[in-house]
Ligand SMILES: Cc1cc2nc3c(=O)[nH]c(=O)nc-3n(C[C@H](O)[C@H](O)[C@H](O)COP(=O)(O)OP(=O)(O)OC[C@H]3O[C@@H](n4cnc5c(N)ncnc54)[C@H](O)[C@@H]3O)c2cc1C
């Protein structure tokens with residue numbers, strides 16, 4: 001039996017980031033527990049994208065803050081996370097789409113995000129290899145970008161090590177003990193941790209973990225796939241989005257991207273031929289010059305999706321049991337701000353960005369859902 | 378010139394001369410050889426510069442498994458030149474660091490969809506014997522091979538095989554290969570060469586890039602006979618051109634008639650290291666030494682005796698410390714090891730060699746299986762991750778079978794038998810009466826493994842077999 005001030009379940013970007021901000025603020029008697037290796041969940045499987053071009057106040061405000069923190073991480077963490085502000089270029093096919101995006105851009109501008117609508121010729125200037133024939137315009141935000149998931153995990157791991165915060169990998173949580181409506185302990189296949197505070201950051205496992213505490217999280221798991229090409233010298237810095245397709249080039253030279261197959265819920269994480277075919281077709285219609293590049297790897301991960309495509313953050317009916325999940329495909333980019341929000345919440349009992357108050361679990365009971373229209377891949 | 382002119386066993390038929398452009402200058406090649414071989418024959422060792430430190434890189438495996446030979450060909454980056462047949466007028470360029478993006482959009486024809494009963498990936502002894510067995514029993518399989526020739530590693534094995542009559546004892550690998558290739562062709566088995574299987578989806582569809590078109594092979598059964606890749610070992614300078622897998626040296630000499638170098642250090646005194654050393658001596662190459670980290674020679678005594686007769690020293694408890702050179706290997710430093718395999722300071726010795734061959738083991742090529750979720754296990758005695766399977770060589774996916782080195786590193790005779798077993802298992806699954814043939818092949822295989830050299834394999838097998 002070990003005694004811990006905080007037990008964080010999940011060593012994806014969410015769990016590690018919460019642990020980082022807690023450690024930075026003096027809380028060190030923490031255990032971060034993961035059933036596999038850090039980054040093995042959706043974090044290590046994601047598309048690397050970081051954007052502020054969203055359609056709701058909550059996402060825009062959180063992501064504007066997160067971009068600020070990503071920039072900070074790039075210098076304050078002991079290793080580079082390779083955060084690059086190459087911009088997001090969102091290609092729009094019809095005039096109707098353009099006029100919708102004009103509305104989103106207005107909202108984004110209102111909260112200080114420098115996005116704007118551009119015509120297709122300017123899009124071509126930004127990315128000369130684009131085929132612009134079938135597009136009507138684009139939404140462009142130069143301060144969006146991407147970071148490298150494995151470098152991010154390594155940087156956070158090292159930072160935690162420097163603080164003396166422990167990460168217990170390859171240890172699986174099998175039970176959570178509560179008494180009188182409050183958390184008492186976390187039981188794993190190796191150890192029992194007595195604690196008053198648990199943060200469920202278990203990504204695809206978050207729903208199962210919450211169930212152990214008697215809480216039902218309204219989450220669904222959808223398989224999403226990705227492919228990377230063999231590397232070539234970096235020539236593409238922005239993330240390109242068109243319909244369900246997104247892609248960019250990592251700093252290591254690989255074209256990374258995905259698309260959506262609109263599949264039903266599944267537990268399988270196999271990659272499929274159907275994905276590669278759809279992705280390649282969409283990719284080549286936007287950037288034909290890539291046709292002779294080889295695909296090097298394909299893989300799949302889960303989008304952990306909430307009913308309104310927004311995160312579920314903060315307290316639950318069980319005292320001391322907090323959640324940070326349901327990122328619906330946006331958890332990597334939100335990593336820094338979620339970590340800071342949750343850590344401040346633990347320390348001070350409030351969400352330091354008021355918008356985060358709208359993201360509690362209770363919103364589903366109260367019927368206060370928020371709808372996000374810009375979910376990709 | 379690096380051409381082998383006289384050889385006691387082989388004669389080389391060379392195709393007609395053609396020309397292609399390397400870095401803007403014309404280079405002469407023989408039709409039928411690969412770009413990498415043509416360059417190497419012409420004295421070109423450096424194929425690219427490494428992505429970060431811009432170190433010179435050349436080929437390593439020569440069979441399409443390591444990506445060390447990637448170049449820009451006709452404006453397309455990252456082409457494995459060791460398996461690309463040379464064509465008149467091609468433009469070939471070095472990649473300086475990562476390759477530049479493609480010069481232009483290449484238009485490919487629409488994908489070809491094939492519906493098959495049995496698809497075989499790999500045409501080494503395992504794949505060929507499976508194909509022959511299937512064809513003889515009225516089932517025509519389709520073979521996919523990424524190299525320009527059928528036969529896998531067998532087409533470079535000039536030594537005579539051990540074993541019983543049934544397993545081709547006394548015959549040379551190359552002759553066994555020609556016979557098998559002959560039978561496959563006679564039986565009218567269809568095959569695609571220069572075709573890389575790049576993806577295996579949900580145990581059902583194989584994605585293949587066949588020269589310039591995409592094949593989608595949907596098949597009831599699959600046999601994976603993809604072989605193995607040579608292991609690189611860590612030492613300073615191991616990426617210099619002139620460091621080759623021993624199998625690559627064999628391919629150069631015995632398939633293409635090219636000398637890998639003039640003065641060679643062979644690392645590893647297992648059978649591969651000993652046999653390839655002997656073949657180098659036959660090709661008129663000077664083998665300076667064979668070194669072995671273990672305290673005793675791993676291979677057969679007869680092979681060791683043969684090369685000792687040539688005066689080649691075999692140093693046991695010795696390893697390679699570093700390779701030295703500017704654009705290719707110029708020297709190798711070796712060092713003695715104590716019983717704990719630690720270097721003994723002061724025992725370093727520099728050898729004047731231009732080539733270092735690594736005969737330090739192989740790793741089964743299992744990635745396609747892994748992609749489709751075939752259950753794997755790491756078994757060191759078998760060379761790495763290998764698929765779990767039953768004695769009929771069926772994997773955890775009921776329509777997917779394996780044969781040859783992909784099941785664990787062994788040799789050609791066992792690969793041939795495994796090919797047969799996989800084929801008979803499928804035939805039996807299809808309802809053909811081949812029970813006797815199947816059980817005969819299974820007992821022959823266990824007989825073949827009953828010697829002292831099979832002990833390790835049998836031990837490893839226990840880890841991965843299920844009922
Ligand atoms: C294909 C794809 C593309 C994506 N693209 C992007 C993108 O471009 N930008 C972006 O911002 N987001 C993207 N996402 C979403 C993003 O990856 C996730 O939202 C984010 O990684 C969530 O982080 P997490 O730490 O909450 O979860 P995870 O990274 O999944 O971490 C959860 C951890 O919990 C552990 N765990 C689970 N159960 C247990 C248990 N019982 N005991 C102990 N440990 C347990 C798991 O092993 C895992 O390591 C993408 C996702 C996918 C699948």
Ligand code: FES
Nearest residue numbers: 437439443444459
């Ligand atoms: S892939 Fe060509 S040398 Fe290995």
